[in-house]
Amino acid sequence: MTSLTHPRLSGLGRNPAAPQDVLVRLAAHSAGRHGIRLRRGMLADAVVEALLTYGDENSAVGLHGDRVSPAMRRRIAEHPDPAIRDAYVNFVRDMVDRGVALGIDDLEEAYGRPRTALAGAPDARLRAVVAEAWHDRPLAVQVRLLADPDPAVRAAATLRERPGVPPEWRDRCLADPAVRVNAARHVPLTPDWFARLMRSGDEEVFAAVAKNPHLSAEMVAQLLEVDDLHVRVAVTRSRHVDEETRARIYALVEAKDLKGSIEVRMMLDWGLADPDWLREAPVGERMRYLESPHTPFRRVLASCRDLPAEAWQRLDNDPDLSVRRAAARRPDTPPEVLERLVRTDGDPFHLRPLHVDHPNYPRRTLRSLADEENPHVRCVALQDPELPVAPLRRLASADESFLRRGVAAHPNVPDVLLAQLLSDPEAGVAEEAAANPVLRVSRMSRILAAAGL
Numbered sequence: 001m002t003s004l005t006h007p008r009l010s011g012l013g014r015n016p017a018a019p020q021d022v023l024v025r026l027a028a029h030s031a032g033r034h035g036i037r038l039r040r041g042m043l044a045d046a047v048v049e050a051l052l053t054y055g056d057e058n059s060a061v062g063l064h065g066d067r068v069s070p071a072m073r074r075r076i077a078e079h080p081d082p083a084i085r086d087a088y089v090n091f092v093r094d095m096v097d098r099g100v101a102l103g104i105d106d107l108e109e110a111y112g113r114p115r116t117a118l119a120g121a122p123d124a125r126l127r128a129v130v131a132e133a134w135h136d137r138p139l140a141v142q143v144r145l146l147a148d149p150d151p152a153v154r155a156a157a158t159l160r161e162r163p164g165v166p167p168e169w170r171d172r173c174l175a176d177p178a179v180r181v182n183a184a185r186h187v188p189l190t191p192d193w194f195a196r197l198m199r200s201g202d203e204e205v206f207a208a209v210a211k212n213p214h215l216s217a218e219m220v221a222q223l224l225e226v227d228d229l230h231v232r233v234a235v236t237r238s239r240h241v242d243e244e245t246r247a248r249i250y251a252l253v254e255a256k257d258l259k260g261s262i263e264v265r266m267m268l269d270w271g272l273a274d275p276d277w278l279r280e281a282p283v284g285e286r287m288r289y290l291e292s293p294h295t296p297f298r299r300v301l302a303s304c305r306d307l308p309a310e311a312w313q314r315l316d317n318d319p320d321l322s323v324r325r326a327a328a329r330r331p332d333t334p335p336e337v338l339e340r341l342v343r344t345d346g347d348p349f350h351l352r353p354l355h356v357d358h359p360n361y362p363r364r365t366l367r368s369l370a371d372e373e374n375p376h377v378r379c380v381a382l383q384d385p386e387l388p389v390a391p392l393r394r395l396a397s398a399d400e401s402f403l404r405r406g407v408a409a410h411p412n413v414p415d416v417l418l419a420q421l422l423s424d425p426e427a428g429v430a431e432e433a434a435a436n437p438v439l440r441v442s443r444m445s446r447i448l449a450a451a452g453l
Contacts, residue, residue: 006031007427008447011434014038015444022444024050025453032453035435037062048072052084060087065109096125101132116141124150131156137163151178158182181208188214194222203228210234213277229253237275237296246294274300287311295320302326321345328355335362343369346376347383356383367391375400382406389414401426408433415440422447 006029012018013026013035023043026032027050036043036051037059043051048068051059052075060083063076079085092110095102104115107130111118118130119141131137131145131153145157146169158165158179165173165187173183174193184197185208194215197205209215210223210231220240224232229252236246278286278300286304289297290311301307302315303326315327316337325348327333328341338361347354355361363384370381370391378395379402381387387410396407396417401424407413408421409432421433422443433439434447 006451007431008422008434009451009453010035010038011431012444012447015435015437015439016040017437017439018444019441020044020046022441022448023047025448027051028054028453029451033059035431041067042069043067045069045072049075052076052079057081057083057087057090060084061091062088064088096123096129099125099128101129104130104133107133119145124148124153127153128156132159135160135162139163139166142166143169146173146179151176154179155182158186161186181205184208185211187212189219191216191218194219198222206231207234211273215240224249229256236294237273239275239277239281243292250294276300279304283307290314295323298323299326303329305330316341325355328358331359333358333360335360338362339365342380343372343377346374347380349379354383356380370395375403379403379406382410385411387412389417393417396421401429404429405432409436411436411438413438415443419443 009026009029009031012022013032015035016039018026023032023036024046026036027047033051033055036047043063045068048063049072051063060076063072068076076085083090089110092102092106096107107118107126108115111121111126113121115130115134115137119127119134119137121127121130127145127148127150134141137145142157142163143166145153146165148154148157154173154176155178158173159182165183170183170187171193173179173187174189174197176183180197181204184205189197189209189212194209197209206223206226206228207230209219210226211234215223215235215238217240220235220238223235224241224245226232229249232249233253235241236249274296278289278297283306286301286307289301291314292298298315298318298320299322301311302318302323307315312327312330315323316333318324318327324341324345328338338355338358342355342361347356356363356366366381366384367387368381369377370387371394372378375398378398381391382395389412392407392410392413395403396413398404404421404424404426405428408418408424408429413421413436415438418433418436418439422430424430424433434444
């Protein structure tokens with residue numbers, strides 16, 4: 001999180017080109033320490049010593065593992081203040097007490113025990129967090145967690161589809177109130193178990209069953225008769241629902257939406273998984289969904305790689321942007337399709353790889369995007385590491401702070417322009433300018449001096 005009052009100090013702290021003496025001076029300021037915590041790789045011993053001198057347990061939380069040398073690990077282990085000495089361990093254990101999932105490597109380091117031992121720890125809260133964190137645990141460990149005496153541990157062990165519930169454990173899990181909903185969502189259901197779950201009268205169970213990917217046509221037909229629009233909407237993505245039935249249910253959603261109720265509309269747009277079964281269907285069956293009026297089916301189709309040329313022509317021009325973007329990720333997308341997509345709608349920077357990183361993207365055209373009207377398209381021009389100074393200056397004067405921030409981080413930004421961005425009224429822009437490795441050391445020193453460091 002950017003320091004609103006001292007953004008340049010926090011930016012300097014994470015600047016990969018900041019020399020050791022700059023980091024040592026930064027450690028005397030809370031914003032500088034914040035930035036240093038965001039740095040990657042090992043910290044020099046002198047920097048760690050400065051953090052221990054000026055900081056507190058919050059600063060010490062990040063001083064563990066390969067972030068510090070063996071010598072400094074020993075130094076921290078012998079620190080006279082127990083809050084500093086045990087900062088990382090206390091943080092992890094506090095997260096476990098709160099039920100917050102952490103990485104399995106973090107748990108092993110904090111508790112000093114292998115994950116196999118942690119899965120059988122005396123503390124049920126720890127076992128539950130391990131069940132959430134250790135995604136590729138072996139079957140023997142999964143079985144032990146499924147048999148755990150604590151219901152929260154069993155629930156955590158069945159939260160995800162993988163590693164799953166072994167066939168011989170399905171009856172037991174479906175009968176267990178703690179894990180019934182999770183199991184009903186993932187495991188193949190026998191007709192008898194489906195009937196028992198439907199007789200439960202539990203709406204949460206109904207919703208879970210409706211999302212089960214293993215349902216038979218008969219089960220889907222029964223779910224379509226449930227007097228709960230959420231259940232019927234969830235089951236519309238099954239392969240056993242015909243287009244006429246699907247259209248009828250979606251029309252009910254539209255009617256509710258027109259009346260001002262957005263609950264079901266939100267579930268339709270964001271609350272359901274895509275119909276992934278379509279990827280495994282024969283090409284002929286998949287092609288029937290090319291003209292589907294329902295976006296999720298076309299989006300899954302666009303993620304396939306073995307469609308005929310006429311399908312790609314249709315998907316590249318789909319009215320929905322998510323479908324066009326999914327189609328553009330195929331290995332042989334034509335350059336003109338990629339450029340048109342980016343020039344019209346920009347690039348989703350939260351997804352990797354970017355469209356402009358596609359081998360077929362004509363990167364020579366990147367700098368021309370700097371003059372497009374859409375600011376999100378102009379931002380893509382910054383993916384050209386050699387973008388000339390003239391377009392950088394134009395982008396640096398934009399009203400949109402995300403454009404100025406992109407210029408502040410650009411490797412080709414000139415010193416004068418970078419100095420301007422260091423004084424930007426938007427804290428995020430100033431911080432990004434201070435974090436740019438092209439920033440001169442002399443200017444870093446002036447920033448420190450201005451802060452009294």
